[in-house]
Amino acid sequence: MMSLRPRRVRTRLTLMYVAMLGGVLAVYFAGVSVLLFWQ
């Protein structure tokens, strides 16, 4: 079975950065949305 993990460290680190930022943004959006709709 072919692994989906990128072989190059550069690609892995980039994906990790993007995933982290995406996660932070998602949490931020969720927090802002909850706060605004609650008010």
Place this chain on the structure above:
Amino acid sequence: MSGILKRLAAEDLETVKGLLYVSDEGQVGVREDYHHHTDWKQVQERLLEILGPDGSILYRNEKLGDRTIGGAPFAGEGEHGYSGRSARMSDGTPIVLISRKYDLQGRTILIRVGYNQDLIWNQLKETLLVLLLASPLVLAGTAYAGYKMVGRTLSPVSKMAHRAEQINSERLDERLPIENPEDELGHLARVFNAMLSRIEQSFEQLQRFTADASHELRTPLAAIRSIGEVRLQEDARPEEYRDTIGSMLEEVNRLSGIVESLLTLSRADAGQIRMQVSVFPLKALVREAAALLEVLIDDKRVTFTLTGDETVGAEADRLYIRQAVINILHNAVKFTPPGGSISAHVECSSDSRVELSVSDSGPGISAEHAGKVFERFYRADEARTGDDMGAGLGLSIARWAVEANDGEIGMTNLPGAGAKFWIRLPAVGCPSDRGSSQ
């Protein structure tokens, strides 16, 4: 009501109050010609209604039109600060209503500002939609910037890999590039460079050892060959043949000694020699070694003296320490001029180890050579390669034997002339507090 909305409403109410006037006819109005006022446009967007104390409508803005907001004022509305509530306009539109009573030129008025909830919700939704739509762009931008940044961060690794590919046995002097010695990659490069230095050193040592060994083995072989060839060129008497064979045997003995030393060092390097540790009196061992060299000592008329503590024992492999002591004594005999003196002394050192020091009255060793005397095939004077000078392996073997027994070995030049070689070994019988008592 949220703090944000309350603050917004308070600002709006204060703005409206500041723009109010009472006409000569007693009508309340808002100065709509005040267009340069920064908040005017903002107020225009609100639903604005001004009521009298009896609930009569004194003013309503164009946005409100014919509609009313909130109906008649309830008791105490806006009297004690801002009153806020959700309400519906006369056409059923849901709003958030903020009101407060003010005094305008002696008249009490109630200012109401309404915010359309649908508009608020729509604005929120629009804001979130924009954020959501912008997210992929932000993530794509981040991915691009991250890719570039990571590439730049990892560029030293690529350079190091490129350089490492060029390093082989012919180019061991090459080193990995270090862009920033302070960061982790710089540390990695430094560690690799240190490792390369060690490998290069070992490689050079091995090459030198091979060259030296070849040279040392070739010399007696060449001597045997030349002695044999010279003798065969002419007829000789049996006694002369016997002398020739004797000379050849001397060279064979020398050859055997070199091969045996090389074999010992080779086995030591390969870790094939296991130490059989026992406790033995060191002074008795030195006496035994000196007895073996008695012929050489007497031949050079050298005075040998042995002093020190008879009872102190060394805890080591007796066989190899004996070899080390013989080599050190033999070295001293070789470099001591005829009629000179050699003294050996055994005592407990300050670190509770047993120390043997061998001092000779030879020429000593220059500072240039002092650090190298224990290297293999190293001779302080390369020109002296005669029978009595050996192959330069004796002190190497002595160092290996002492260090393999958890000991130390070294040399110092004596003031005036001569050299002093010393070894320290784990001891039995040395007082442990000797150092502190002195």
